[in-house]
Amino acid sequence: xxxxxxxxxxxxxxxxxxxxxxxxxxxxxxxxxxxxxxxxxxxxxxxxxxxxxxxxxxxxxxxxxxxxxxxxxxxxxxxxxxxxxxxxxxxxxxxxxxxxxxxxxxxxxxxxxxxxxxxxxxxxxxxxxxxxxxxxxxxxxxxxxxxxxxxxxxxxxxxxxxxxxxxxxxxxxxxxxxxxxxxxxxxx
Amino acid sequence: xxxxxxxxxxxxxxxxxxxxxxxxxxxxxxxxxxxxxxxxxxxxxxxxxxxxxxxxxxxxxxxxxxxxxxxxxxxxxxxxxxxxxxxxxxxxxxxxxxxxxxxxxxxxxxxxxxxxxxxxxxxxxxxxxxxxxxxxxxxxxxxxxxxxxxxxxxxxxxxxxxxxxxxxxxxxxxxxxxxxxxxxxxxx
DNA sequence: GCAGCCGATGACACCAAGTGTCATCGCATA
DNA sequence: TATGCGATGACACTTGGTGTCATCGGCTGC
Numbered sequence: 001x002x003x004x005x006x007x008x009x010x011x012x013x014x015x016x017x018x019x020x021x022x023x024x025x026x027x028x029x030x031x032x033x034x035x036x037x038x039x040x041x042x043x044x045x046x047x048x049x050x051x052x053x054x055x056x057x058x059x060x061x062x063x064x065x066x067x068x069x070x071x072x073x074x075x076x077x078x079x080x081x082x083x084x085x086x087x088x089x090x091x092x093x094x095x096x097x098x099x100x101x102x103x104x105x106x107x108x109x110x111x112x113x114x115x116x117x118x119x120x121x122x123x124x125x126x127x128x129x130x131x132x133x134x135x136x137x138x139x140x141x142x143x144x145x146x147x148x149x150x151x152x153x154x155x156x157x158x159x160x161x162x163x164x165x166x167x168x169x170x171x172x173x174x175x176x177x178x179x180x181x182x183x184x185x186x187x188x
Numbered sequence: 189x190x191x192x193x194x195x196x197x198x199x200x201x202x203x204x205x206x207x208x209x210x211x212x213x214x215x216x217x218x219x220x221x222x223x224x225x226x227x228x229x230x231x232x233x234x235x236x237x238x239x240x241x242x243x244x245x246x247x248x249x250x251x252x253x254x255x256x257x258x259x260x261x262x263x264x265x266x267x268x269x270x271x272x273x274x275x276x277x278x279x280x281x282x283x284x285x286x287x288x289x290x291x292x293x294x295x296x297x298x299x300x301x302x303x304x305x306x307x308x309x310x311x312x313x314x315x316x317x318x319x320x321x322x323x324x325x326x327x328x329x330x331x332x333x334x335x336x337x338x339x340x341x342x343x344x345x346x347x348x349x350x351x352x353x354x355x356x357x358x359x360x361x362x363x364x365x366x367x368x369x370x371x372x373x374x375x376x
Numbered sequence: 377g378c379a380g381c382c383g384a385t386g387a388c389a390c391c392a393a394g395t396g397t398c399a400t401c402g403c404a405t406a
Numbered sequence: 407t408a409t410g411c412g413a414t415g416a417c418a419c420t421t422g423g424t425g426t427c428a429t430c431g432g433c434t435g436c
Contacts (some may be wrong), residue, residue, distance in 0.1 A: 080375070117304075
């Protein structure tokens with residue numbers, strides 16, 4: 001794999017995921033990833049801001065998709081309903097690629113630094129969704145609360161989905177969890 | 189400040205907070221912190237697992253306090269009510285030391301890595317609270333949801349508090365935000 | 377009061393993440 | 407064919423973080 005093979009970024013992503021699975025995240029060095037991809041450490045850091053970033057490449061586009069859906073939800077939707085509609089799109093995308101999603105989830109779940117980064121990505125998604133809600137005229141606080149609440153349900157559903165490999169579909173699971181969240185809030 | 193002055197850990201915390209405020213988190217090296225505290229870099233890393241950890245020293249004790257309160261809440265309390273009771277104790281502690289809290293908040297807010305770590309600490313608090321709820325007989329999912337929901341309200345209230353320096357007290361603010369969250373969930 | 381143990385610190389070498397800088401390569405286009 | 411440009415390599419450098427052994431000073435038992 002020479003210097004000018006195409007798709008350097010994709011090769012780095014693939015190599016990183018493989019090595020993280022084979023030897024663990026901490027035991028893998030960036031130099032090893034670059035070597036397997038036929039590139040150098042320096043080039044790795046031109047494509048990804050850090051060693052963790054290579055696993056979160058799809059986060060931006062996912063976030064954009066969710067945000068667009070929230071923005072375009074019918075005016076009649078409540079804030080939380082709009083958030084739920086956006087997250088259902090994300091859920092569908094994850095369900096489509098559930099093998100990749102599970103692989104990636106296993107790697108991320110096995111390491112504290114990666115879980116940390118995932119939290120950050122969820123936080124960024126929440127902030128973007130809240131901003132989209134404000135664009136719909138939702139108040140400052142209510143926007144943050146609806147976004148965070150919806151994403152809490154998403155995260156809990158995602159965790160359940162990961163624990164029980166193939167027994168459930170993510171979509172219905174998310175609906176269930178959201179209902180349960182509303183019940184918890186109501187009785188509180 | 190010689191080798192055997194007392195309270196090495198406290199000196200490191202103080203030096204770090206000062207330097208992070210003076211020059212920013214990234215511009216400060218661990219060697220500088222250690223020097224100001226009259227110690228060495230190696231000793232810094234014996235007291236704190238990494239450069240960020242030095243700002244989150246109180247998190248464990250705060251978490252323990254919250255968890256204890258949740259565990260000891262009256263049986264009649266709903267899950268979310270128990271969580272709220274626990275967080276109100278945290279709120280009271282922060283309100284007591286609000287100058288320190290604001291200083292620290294400014295430093296953390298100014299840096300992405302520190303915000304990241306704060307998210308993690310909130311996540312750990314949520315997990316601990318959820319575990320306490322399960323000890324009260326709350327179901328798996330409902331425990332996670334109630335814990336995350338309560339902490340969402342806490343985080344939003346904390347952010348509002350930080351934005352408007354002295355105009356509001358954190359306690360009432362937290363109650364307001366929690367009410368608003370319930371309303372958002374109910375109409376969703 | 378002294379010997380010896382032990383926890384806290386220093387000294388030092390080392391690894392790996394991440395960055396700045398300049399050279400080099402190959403492609404596209406005039 | 408010349409030339410500009412974006413992507414990559416080469417290489418030195420800083421800094422976070424760790425392993426290891428020496429050293430210091432207090433404490434305990436005698």
